[in-house]
């Protein structure tokens with residue numbers, strides 16, 4: 001078996017499917033683009049997405065000339081509700097993207113039912129959800145297709161990377177044709193990945209992390225290591241050169257090595273999330289309620305705070321690694337959101353959440369250290 005086949009079969013075991021339904025890409029966003037193209041999304045088509053996502057999602061839609069149609073979120077799940085989606089469907093709607101946010105899937109049965117009734121395709125943005133389940137089925141297995149990311153902060157990592165799981169057979173045929181246009185990763189890509197791995201594995205270990213994080217930011221700024229997005233993707237929705245790229249062997253090898261850690265990692269995340277919920281519930285702050293735990297893999301644990309810059313500064317001083325997802329409704333874009341057809345006045349819940357959110361780390365060994373920090377700054381938590 002080639003290493004590509006081995007990697008696909010490891011992925012398909014977790015998704016409880018077969019390896020011919022798995023397709024590998026340079027990044028998760030490339031997988032999304034490929035699926036949209038295989039569906040035939042084109043000029044003027046509408047694609048429904050949450051107003052609380054990563055900018056690379058509307059980018060992939062706009063690269064095809066289609067229009068992202070945003071839907072505001074429910075502030076309890078940070079996902080869209082199916083009723084809000086219904087009101088956005090038009091005769092131009094081609095696809096509904098159902099996003100797993102922080103480990104929790106959207107209302108999959110409802111969304112798929114209403115899409116099926118109208119001949120609309122569904123794609124799960126499962127970049128946060130790999131390895132978890134929704135109503136006892138693997139995340140990513142409800143829609144016509146799903147895409148996944150193996151970027152640093154995702155459920156398991158190959159530095160950067162992504163894959164698709166395509167359940168719809170006719171769509172798989174079309175995707176194989178689309179994939180013929182994929183560019184190969186170059187020798188330069190392989191070198192820059194190796195630098196990225198070196199920096200992450202050796203320089204950014206726990207001990208040196210807080211000293212080196214500034215150095216790492218410097219390296220990313222000057223493109224010495226690969227950041228998750230290239231600058232041009234954040235400036236405008238214009239497709240960069242070399243975007244549509246196949247996965248490299250370096251990533252495949254990394255994936256084979258790291259995918260085995262996934263299930264222990266998710267158990268740890270779920271266990272830590274319970275501590276956060278108990279703590280926050282006691283204080284009568286906003287928390288993730290127990291009724292979602294069964295379906296939640298807790299890549300992140302969201303909380304809302306009064307003054308985010310101040311809160312992040314305190315956390316950095318205390319060496320608590322907080323996340324900033326999503327710091328904008330189309331993360332991480334702070335200005336000129338209209339370039340992505342986003343009108344902030346129409347999505348109050350997403351705008352509010354993204355202005356006050358920080359994420360507690362769920363993969364830490366010592367959750368009580370994080371809780372001790374929260375205890376010191378609890379008046380700042382909403």
Ligand SMILES: *Cc1c(COP(=O)(O)O)cnc(C)c1O
Nearest residue numbers: 027028029054127149151161162
């Ligand atoms: C990370 C992320 C993506 C893109 O994944 P890449 O592998 O970085 O392309 C898409 N959607 C969401 C919600 C994400 O968080």
